[in-house]
Amino acid sequence: MDDIDREVVRELQADGRLQYESLAQRVGLSRPAVRARVQRLLDSGALRVVAIVHPAVQGITASGHVSIDVRGEAAPVARAIAALPQAPFVTLTAGRRPVVAELRAADFPALTEVxxxxxxLPGVQEVQAQVYTRVVKDPYLMPAAPADVTPDEVDQRLLDELQLDGRLPFADLAERVGLSPGATRARTLRLMDSGVARVVALVRPELLGLGFLCGFAVRLDGTASGAAERIAASPRVSYLSACMGSADLVGTVTAESLDAVTRTLESIRTCAGVRSLESWFHLELVKERYDLGRKVPGDASAGLP
Incomplete structure (x- = not known):
């Protein structure tokens, strides 16, 4: 990927359905040239543009972070966890525990079962869990919870199609769900504007020059007010959740260098209200897929492109 490719991807990360005309204007290319670049990135597997449906709309109200000790090799354990539909995110890590995952379920009893x-699972020695109580920062979700919108059967078919191809033209989308293009456009925009779903670009961070992913867990002082928001304000903190368990906050640093990771972790350690911090590096992103329960043809591993 060159600099223009990276600029194209960054625009699509903000709005995966950005029209080619608007995208061309923003990156300084012609419409055919930018269309060709996007298609090349999609065909190569470096980029996927998909709709991510808010978990609450999918009936998912409980989620948590697990870090796993293993007996023997860690990779088979990570692959086995990645095969679970309730596990949207799984990585191999360098740290105290070699496997980290996020789990989601309909409710807390279901989360306990997962x-x-x-x-x-074979090879699992110990599981340490933190149950999320509040998502503070997530690049894939709207800042607020979805408005009072209950998708009907047609909406769900729209969402299913967009989870496979977030840039599917309205005309093609209309044909697949049996509506007119105008009605399809109106329904799709309503779903997006209400926070039911977002269409975003998924790309490996290293392709954007952000090849260093570091997870962290924070313990707070009892009187720590606003610490989560102060930590989330860092541009290199890409994800942050408040939780119950062995940590009060769990998050991810995405950075361009080891030095940038170190400086970000140091800023978190010195943030008012932080008592202690544990960190680990993500070595291999085994799975990142948020269309839970949606089986993608030909995708056995359900991993990133």
């Missing part, structure tokens, strides 16, 4: 399933 965690028990992980504990019972």
């Amino acid at each position: 965690m028990d399933t992980v504990r019972s």
Whole structure:
């Protein structure tokens, strides 16, 4: 990827359905040239543009972070966890525990069952869990919870198609769901504007020059007010959740260098209200897919492109 490719991707990360005309104007290319670049990135597998549906709309109200000790090799354990539909995010890590994952379920009893399933997998020695109580920062979700919109059967078909191809033209989308292009456009925009779903570009961070991913867990002082928001304000903190368990906050630093990671972690350590910090490096992104329960043809591993 060259600098223009990276600029194209950054624009699509903000709005995956940005029209080619607007995208061309923003990156300084002709419409055919920018269309060709996007298609090349999609065909190469470096980029996927998909709709990510808000978990609450999918009936998912409980989620958590698990870090896993293993007996023997860690990779088979990570692959086994990645095969679970309730695990949208799985990585191999360098740190105290070699596998980290996010789990999502309909409710807390269901989340407990999934965690028990992980504990019972061959090679799993110990599972440490933090249950999320609030998502503070997430690049894939709207800042606020979805408005009072309940998708009907047609909306769900739209969302299913957009989870496979977020840039599907309205005319093609209309044909697949049996509506007119105008009605399809209106429904799709309503779903996006209400926070039911976002269409975003998924790309490996190293292709954007952000090849260093570091997870962290924070313990706060009892009187720590606003610490989560102060930490989330860092541009290199790409994800942050408040949680219950062995940590009060769990997050991710995405940075361009080891020095940038170090400086970000140091700023977190010295943030008012932070008592302690544990960190680990993500070595291999085994899975990142948020269309839970949506089986993608030909995709056995359900991993990133």
